[in-house]
Amino acid sequence: xxxxxxxxxxxxxxxxxxxxxxxxxxxxxxxxxxxxxxxxxxxxxxxxxxxxxxxxxxxxxxxxxxxxxxxxxxxxxxxxxxxxxxxxxxxxxxxxxxxxxxxxxxxxxxxxxxxxxxxxxxxxxxxxxxxxxxxxxxxxxxxxxxxxxxxxxxxxxxxxxxxxxxxxxxxxxxxxxxxxxxxxxxxxxxxxxxxxxxxxxxxxxxxxxxxxxxxxxxxxxxxxxxxxxxxxxxxxxxxxxxxxxxxxxxxxxxxxxxxxxxxx
Amino acid sequence: xxxxxxxxxxxxxxxxxxxxxxxxxxxxxxxxxxxxxxxxxxxxxxxxxxxxxxxxxxxxxxxxxxxxxxxxxxxxxxxxxxxxxxxxxxxxxxxxxxxxxxxxxxxxxxxxxxxxxxxxxxxxxxxxxxxxxxxxxxxxxxxxxxxxxxxxxxxxxxxxxxxxxxxxxxxxxxxxxxxxxxxxxxxxxxxxxxxxxxxxxxxxxxxxxxxxxxxxxxxxxxxxxxxxxxxxxxxxxxxxxxxxxxxxxxxxxxxxxxxxxxxxxxxxxxxxxxxxxxxxxxxx
Numbered sequence: 199x200x201x202x203x204x205x206x207x208x209x210x211x212x213x214x215x216x217x218x219x220x221x222x223x224x225x226x227x228x229x230x231x232x233x234x235x236x237x238x239x240x241x242x243x244x245x246x247x248x249x250x251x252x253x254x255x256x257x258x259x260x261x262x263x264x265x266x267x268x269x270x271x272x273x274x275x276x277x278x279x280x281x282x283x284x285x286x287x288x289x290x291x292x293x294x295x296x297x298x299x300x301x302x303x304x305x306x307x308x309x310x311x312x313x314x315x316x317x318x319x320x321x322x323x324x325x326x327x328x329x330x331x332x333x334x335x336x337x338x339x340x341x342x343x344x345x346x347x348x349x350x351x352x353x354x355x356x357x358x359x360x361x362x363x364x365x366x367x368x369x370x371x372x373x374x375x376x377x378x379x380x381x382x383x384x385x386x387x388x389x390x391x392x393x394x395x396x397x398x399x400x401x402x403x404x405x406x407x408x409x410x411x412x413x414x415x416x417x418x419x420x421x422x423x424x425x426x427x428x429x430x431x432x433x434x435x436x437x438x439x440x441x442x443x444x445x446x447x448x449x450x451x452x453x454x455x456x457x458x459x460x461x462x
Numbered sequence: 463x464x465x466x467x468x469x470x471x472x473x474x475x476x477x478x479x480x481x482x483x484x485x486x487x488x489x490x491x492x493x494x495x496x497x498x499x500x501x502x503x504x505x506x507x508x509x510x511x512x513x514x515x516x517x518x519x520x521x522x523x524x525x526x527x528x529x530x531x532x533x534x535x536x537x538x539x540x541x542x543x544x545x546x547x548x549x550x551x552x553x554x555x556x557x558x559x560x561x562x563x564x565x566x567x568x569x570x571x572x573x574x575x576x577x578x579x580x581x582x583x584x585x586x587x588x589x590x591x592x593x594x595x596x597x598x599x600x601x602x603x604x605x606x607x608x609x610x611x612x613x614x615x616x617x618x619x620x621x622x623x624x625x626x627x628x629x630x631x632x633x634x635x636x637x638x639x640x641x642x643x644x645x646x647x648x649x650x651x652x653x654x655x656x657x658x659x660x661x662x663x664x665x666x667x668x669x670x671x672x673x674x675x676x677x678x679x680x681x682x683x684x685x686x687x688x689x690x691x692x693x694x695x696x697x698x699x700x701x702x703x704x705x706x707x708x709x710x711x712x713x714x715x716x717x718x719x720x721x722x723x724x725x726x727x728x729x730x731x732x733x734x735x736x737x738x739x740x741x742x743x744x745x746x
Contacts, residue, residue, distance in 0.1 A: 210551035224581025241594030284474035294471025311681015322489035398572035418574040
């Protein structure tokens with residue numbers, strides 16, 4: 199660490215701040231657009247209003263979108279955490295014959311273009327005679343998100359000592375007791391972060407929902423259909439509200455993780 | 463004991479494997495099946511022919527495939543150059559600031575890519591955040607860079623930056639400081655250390671980062687639609703219109719299949735070589 203020159207260090211810090219500033223610039227634009235009074239947006243903004251945000255919060259149409267998005271995200275979170283918990287045990291903990299192959303198979307959906315996956319699933323649902331709805335969107339999200347929760351929980355599973363489980367078993371605990379009393383509490387921080395990731399990734403997902411949710415529009419899908427059909431102030435207002443919601447949830451999740459860590 | 467572990471491993475892998483078989487492997491097999499069906503049929507119960515591939519060549523659909531691959535290659539190269547210094551800082555220099563960057567970048571991942579790209583649209587358009595303020599303060603604006611291929615590459619660089627940054631930082635943290643110091647003591651210059659010490663030792667991270675960004679940007683759709691304004695047709699556009707307006711599933715399937723095969727060829731070989739246990743921090 200000490201061999202990096204002072205000027206290089208300062209340049210790197212500056213570069214880091216610059217990249218972060220550029221990364222957040224579009225959200226700044228969306229935020230300003232959401233509170234601009236003019237119907238046709240031009241910068242600099244002359245008059246501000248909270249009218250659009252208020253309208254977005256009370257509109258019944260928006261309520262339907264939020265309910266659909268929530269239904270999808272909550273179902274995906276619960277299922278992907280369960281799948282990921284067992285998947286992570288097979289990934290990191292148990293020594294079994296096809297573990298190496300399994301580890302690699304799990305990675306494939308993450309390395310796969312989502313729009314193509316969404317279209318492939320659309321054809322598959324059609325071939326099965328299933329009408330796309332929010333339930334098929336759940337399946338599509340799971341294909342991408344369950345491998346991610348598996349990896350997150352697996353990272354946690356790598357870091358604990360398997361001797362703890364063996365000790366419990368030697369003292370006569372059954373397989374399910376070991377799972378419930380030893381493995382589950384030890385993996386809890388990983389499970390919480392995996393759940394957080396699952397919810398937020400599903401809430402914000404666009405390419406998979408676009409093709410697989412049928413007539414049940416999620417929030418990102420609806421926003422997209424409005425974006426390509428022309429500007430209205432509703433788009434930035436809803437967009438920024440959704441971002442604020444995600445950020446709030448993330449903060450709550452991080453606080454929960456801190457609490458867990460302190461307790462251990 | 464060992465037999466029990468074997469059985470438990472298999473059993474706990476079962477649920478997620480069932481999910482992936484039913485909703486990842488099977489859909490891809492169906493796509494492969496439709497790719498060799500005659501044009502415009504909606505079931506797999508026909509005699510296979512390869513007319514879709516003839517259409518792809520004769521009607522020039524291969525151009526959008528090449529375009530997508532080219533743009534993806536460009537995106538990957540730019541991202542590597544942009545992310546290397548930052549990843550280096552995160553792995554070796556920053557300390558606590560690394561956590562700030564990680565959190566800030568991960569938080570952006572949770573914002574829909576279409577909202578972020580829409581934000582760039584508002585930033586870069588005529589009368590947008592940049593041009594509008596410049597005009598108000600300096601009295602002169604600039605032509606909007608929207609609606610062309612460079613802005614699509616820009617959008618993809620922006621959206622896929624985390625997928626290059628984190629693997630690179632992970633890779634660079636694998637480079638032992640001693641190796642770098644030893645090379646410096648032996649008189650190697652900055653560039654020589656970069657190319658002969660750091661990059662080879664960080665190779666696993668570089669490989670994962672480049673593969674991820676290439677694959678994701680080759681199959682990207684939102685950037686071209688929201689920033690390119692349909693002026694540039696990328697592969698996924700063609701696939702989408704074949705499946706929707708065109709009502710030609712075999713053509714859409716054949717186009718997807720070509721992308722899938724290229725992705726598979728690129729991804730399978732390196733993935734089969736990586737040792738995931740050490741990369742993910744196994745203790746034993």
